[in-house]
Amino acid sequence: xxxxxxxxxxxxxxxxxxxxxxxxxxxxxxxxxxxxxxxxxxxxxxxxxxxxxxxxxxxxxxxxxxxxxxxxxxxxxxxxxxxxxxxxxxxxxxxxxxxxxxxxxxxxxxxxxxxxxxxxxxxxxxxxxxxxxxxxxxxxxxxxxxxxxxxxxxxxxxxxxxxxxxxxxxxxxxxxxxxxxxxxxxxxxxxxxxxxxxxxxxxxxxxxxxxxxxxxxxxxxxxxxxxxxxxxxxxxxxx
Amino acid sequence: xxxxxxxxxxxxxxxxxxxxxxxxxxxxxxxxxxxxxxxxxxxxxxxxxxxxxxxxxxxxxxxxxxxxxxxxxxxxxxxxxxxxxxxxxxxxxxxxxxxxxxxxxxxxxxxxxxxxxxxxxxxxxxxxxxxxxxxxxxxxxxxxxxxxxxxxxxxxxxxxxxxxxxxxxxxxxxxxxxxxxxxxxxxxxxxxxxxxxxxxxxxxxxxxxxxxxxxxxxxxxxxxxxxxxxxxxxxxxxxxxxxxxx
Numbered sequence: 001x002x003x004x005x006x007x008x009x010x011x012x013x014x015x016x017x018x019x020x021x022x023x024x025x026x027x028x029x030x031x032x033x034x035x036x037x038x039x040x041x042x043x044x045x046x047x048x049x050x051x052x053x054x055x056x057x058x059x060x061x062x063x064x065x066x067x068x069x070x071x072x073x074x075x076x077x078x079x080x081x082x083x084x085x086x087x088x089x090x091x092x093x094x095x096x097x098x099x100x101x102x103x104x105x106x107x108x109x110x111x112x113x114x115x116x117x118x119x120x121x122x123x124x125x126x127x128x129x130x131x132x133x134x135x136x137x138x139x140x141x142x143x144x145x146x147x148x149x150x151x152x153x154x155x156x157x158x159x160x161x162x163x164x165x166x167x168x169x170x171x172x173x174x175x176x177x178x179x180x181x182x183x184x185x186x187x188x189x190x191x192x193x194x195x196x197x198x199x200x201x202x203x204x205x206x207x208x209x210x211x212x213x214x215x216x217x218x219x220x221x222x223x224x225x226x227x228x229x230x231x232x233x234x235x236x237x238x239x
Numbered sequence: 240x241x242x243x244x245x246x247x248x249x250x251x252x253x254x255x256x257x258x259x260x261x262x263x264x265x266x267x268x269x270x271x272x273x274x275x276x277x278x279x280x281x282x283x284x285x286x287x288x289x290x291x292x293x294x295x296x297x298x299x300x301x302x303x304x305x306x307x308x309x310x311x312x313x314x315x316x317x318x319x320x321x322x323x324x325x326x327x328x329x330x331x332x333x334x335x336x337x338x339x340x341x342x343x344x345x346x347x348x349x350x351x352x353x354x355x356x357x358x359x360x361x362x363x364x365x366x367x368x369x370x371x372x373x374x375x376x377x378x379x380x381x382x383x384x385x386x387x388x389x390x391x392x393x394x395x396x397x398x399x400x401x402x403x404x405x406x407x408x409x410x411x412x413x414x415x416x417x418x419x420x421x422x423x424x425x426x427x428x429x430x431x432x433x434x435x436x437x438x439x440x441x442x443x444x445x446x447x448x449x450x451x452x453x454x455x456x457x458x459x460x461x462x463x464x465x466x467x468x469x470x471x472x473x474x475x476x477x478x479x480x481x482x483x484x485x
């Protein structure tokens with residue numbers, strides 16, 4: 001386990017079908033399809049929506065089962081976040097302050113590190129590079145970008161919180177724990193950018209006021225929320 | 240008050256309460272049809288979930304009592320600060336009030352869940368930390384970042400349990416608190432260079448699971464260390480908390 005990939009991860013990442021990592025993705029997909037078929041759990045379903053620009057339908061992706069499935073689940077979410085912040089920094093919204101640029105760049109780098117770490121850690125069982133679908137986001141608009149960031153960060157926190165008890169290997173649990181608190185720090189920071197020095201950083205909309213508990217969502221709910229932002233159809237059987 | 244004594248006392252708790260609480264816990268649990276969205280669940284139901292700890296292991300009880308002790312400290316800290324005239328500027332009261340509200344809830348949740356096995360609240364001494372707002376914030380940051388690291392250190396003891404979910408849901412709230420307190424101090428929300436001392440011991444690593452994050456990604460060592468929060472052992476946390484125990 002934890003063999004490092006040979007290829008250097010792409011610096012970044014709105015992956016077009018021509019992008020080398022997409023070609024790599026097809027290769028990996030074939031390998032992965034073979035693997036899952038052998039394991040008797042092939043769950044490839046109908047492809048996701050067709051990319052109108054290229055006419056190419058991104059391949060469906062199955063995350064798998066067990067702890068590897070959970071790691072791929074985390075890898076998928078980190079891919080989504082990394083691609084999002086990469087675009088945010090590549091095309092800054094109008095009026096982005098220097099402070100916001102620094103913060104969002106640092107968050108981008110954290111997410112890229114998370115993404116690449118999972119890819120390396122999962123090794124040959126890692127899912128392919130996903131193709132994002134950010135069509136609903138106006139990257140020129142501060143509110144659109146920051147509210148989407150808030151959605152992704154809160155969703156990430158809920159996803160890790162909910163998946164924790166599904167993890168069998170205590171080392172994987174600790175790794176997830178090391179990452180989820182950083183996602184929560186991101187969430188609070190983004191929320192503070194949207195509404196400075198208010199209760200919003202841990203608002204009653206996300207932390208239940210009577211229990212003081214953050215969100216926890218099962219993978220099925222998280223994937224349903226994330227699917228609109230990914231062109232590949234994602235399936236999983238994670239419990 | 241000696242925290243080590245508290246934990247040793249926990250070990251001596253006998254089996255009566257566990258069975259009684261587990262009985263009620265099972266009833267509540269069945270009533271909910273096993274479909275609990277913990278984010279919106281009523282405290283009693285969450286407490287019932289934690290009560291299953293009694294049916295499982297003393298390790299779970301010890302972990303939850305450890306958490307409760309830290310929550311006692313944070314709860315008293317913020318309530319005392321809010322009650323100290325002139326300490327918190329009006330501009331920051333909404334933030335501190337929200338944090339305090341959560342710490343009160345965490346104490347109630349853990350205490351209710353542990354029932355008879357809950358440790359008593361220790362007496363705390365905060366010395367001169369309320370003498371200035373910046374001193375108060377500095378200690379608040381230390382408590383929150385320690386709390387994040389402490390919960391992380393206990394996760395393994397809760398592997399595969401519903402109690403783990405609740406602990407994780409508190410853990411991420413502590414991380415939100417930590418980030419916001421850091422921002423009130425004009426710092427980044429995440430643990431980074433310049434964060435040193437016992438509270439941040441071990442945070443400087445840049446490799447995870449044998450993977451060197453810098454050579455893997457081409458990102459800086461600072462970004463690599465920021466990307467992962469590290470755990471603290473119970474002993475490390477108790478050493479950090481010791482000066483605040485009366």
